[in-house]
Amino acid sequence: MKYRCILSVLLFSTFLLEAQNVYQKIKLSKAINTRQNEYHPVPNKDGSLLYFVGMDRTSQFGTKIDFTKTRNYGGEDIWVSERINGIYTDAIPLKDLNDNNHQAVTAFYNNSLLVYGIYEEAYKVDASGTGAGLYNGDIFFYHLDNKQLEHLGQPVNDIFFESDAFISDDGQVLLFVTDKEPIEGGYHQKAWAYNESFWGNTDIWLSEKIDDYWSQPINLGVSINTAFSERTPCLSEDKQRLYFSSNGHGGYGEHDVFMSKRLDDNSWTSWSTPINMGSGINGEFNDWGFKLYDNELKAVLASESKLPYKVNSQLSGNGGVREHNLRNGYRVEGKQSGSFDYNCRTDIYYVDMVNSSPVLVIEDMLFDFDKYSIRAENYHLIDRLVEIIKDNKQYSKISIIGHTDNVGTQNYNLELSKKRAKSIYNMLLKKGVNSENLKFDGKGESFPLFDNNWDNNRHKNRRVEIIFN
Template sequence: MVKMRYIIFTILLFSLHSTVLGQELIFSEPKKMESTINSTSEEVSPLLSRDGNTLYFVRTFYEGNIGGELGAQDIWYSQRDQSGVWDTAVSLNQLNNQYNNIILGVGNNDSSIYVQNTYSNPLRWDYGISVSEKKNGKWQPPLELNLKFKRIGSFQGYFVPSNKDVIIESSNKNDSYGNEDLYIYRLEGNKWLGPIHLDTIINTPEGEISPFLCDDYETLFFSSDGHDGYGSFDLFMTKRLDSTWLNWSVPVNLGPVINSTAFDAYFSTYPSGESFYVSSKKEKYADIYSTTLSYEEIPIVTDTIVEDSTAYDTLIVDTLLVEIPIDTIKTEPVEVVEKEDRLPFTIQILAMPRGKKPNKIFFDHLDISHVEKSEGKDHLDRYYIGEFQTLVEALRGMDTLRKVGYSDSFVRKVEKYSTL
């Protein structure tokens, strides 16, 4: 099996060091799912049953829907046989009507599913979620969840995890930054608390849609056209950092293995590693793709103190840049490092005890005019290069530096140099 790797990092700030703690996401080669699931129309919102044998999804612009090709969306499903083959998808007729029918979550034991509420009187559709229970092998008429959602605009999307005590909403509200923002609701006793706005770490002036919260209740996938990406909507991952649900890590793009130059959204993943997402690639309509996701811990990277930089004389590179005298390196006092017009991220390449100069050979493969030095209160001189607006851009720069031999380079927030 071909495996493709994309590294993501979460920046954690400690009192003495800025530490990069990470996980490596390893995706198997994505595959477009069989014609028993994908049609010549559009398939979105894939969600797997808890037993792993039923894949629910939403089909649009399909002549087999209740309203026909120009009608509303319908819920479909495919079942996996004992040999692992997906059967031809069929309409979930018990839950489809003339309106948009969308699956939002699957309950524990596969005994309930959550759907967008288009079953009540339209005047009550602000109660945006309904739940259907399975009895005697049949899905019962969906009943409203006792939670009213306030929004402006016509778009709304939701995800309900299997424990059904958290809801993630994508919609436009009065306090939204952009087209659609992400919000959290939490069930405390019999009362829903929220909406909790996920703020500017996640939400942008553009759109954030198709949220999926993993079973660990810490890992959130979503799609956005407001963060840096490869195309229109790209898939991202963020981690919840504490119990408040207010603090999240900087979202990280899942990379070119998953994302394309077109529309990519509706990522879902399960404890087995089996994962699904939707992409339009260069086609007219979006289709469902499958992949396998596994995680590999990356060791903590902290300041590497080098007593003698001649240890780096054996760097191997394809191209050498013009050598510039080491005395041209700029020493930046703390107050300059902190100035407001600096971009937030940089890449540290070296730390040495005060008074010891690095061997100039160390910088042979860099444009030394862009290397800067911070003289820390801890008597360490730290050398760094580059300014980056986003963590993703900085990580790409770090990857380039490591490939040409600067294996100890790592991303650091510029503001952190004022505390060292």
């Protein structure tokens, strides 16, 4: 599929619409990304929490599991990281939700998570070819306040594979992905080899909330769905823009992220020709799981990158074994077969939706009030910032810019902002960041993010910005 997509760009580039804005992405630190695979990033509304799926993260950050004594974790588990002073901290697993099967988080709504997974509440399907009824993937709400799992039931869930659910801000529209009744290309079940992937022919569907029930789902139509795989829908707050990934619309690699505009407020099947989000977001392999947050000023997504070594993966039918050094002896149920070169790893990235040069904001709590020395308890956050800089070598120049509120004189605030920027600059040098890649400056109170009319706004204006060029 990768080569088909690249060929389509070369031959039909005039038909590939790209976003006018130049979006760029930054790989997040090792608090999120490890040597394993991380994907399905799901921020809460302001991004202070980031939920995601970790594949086989059983030895990360003191959570090593002895599988001879416990079965609390499977291959895919849900993790969460808290953002402190603008930096995400070491992720921890959601122990009450994870089990020895596969779970994935896909959306956050009203202190609940939308997840899909294989639980006993899911509908059974004869997926093995042996006559045995197996649990298929279904969509659930997981309520964080009481830790209860709620199966969405029919008509959203059925015997097919449902996943990648997303719910609108008002809770009235549910988008999800399923391999049932594709609008083009015929039925190709998810997890069976098709089009050089295991995502089959999946389409994006929609259901609306009517009283306490979900309506009969509808397919979003041929403008969105193709004969290949559409995944991970994300709807803007005003319900006018749909972001999703597809390997059927052409592009830079396999799954690319696209955006389409809704053309009729009274229809969910009338959409503009999807626009590719550009080479700053999409690459040679799979890019997916795009999610907006913080008033749609920021986004996250999962992207594959090539490993520095080659791994051969084998899939054989009837309970065969897929073997490579990232997933040792992972058993595959059913009639799946194929042979692929597994040479990618998936990581989670941040996208600045406003600035063409991405900006990370370090919040004021890194320092004491009216001081410029970094608090000792925040040194570990600088370690995470160092990881981000070193893991994003495509940016050769990093600017550290200090800002203050308007309390005090302009000259005093200008000097304080420079000293705070220099403190971070000096700490980065001590941690091994090349001085040729760094510069620092202070802007004082000249560029507030918000009006300095009350304490909370002034707090947000006291910051240091890390700008990647």
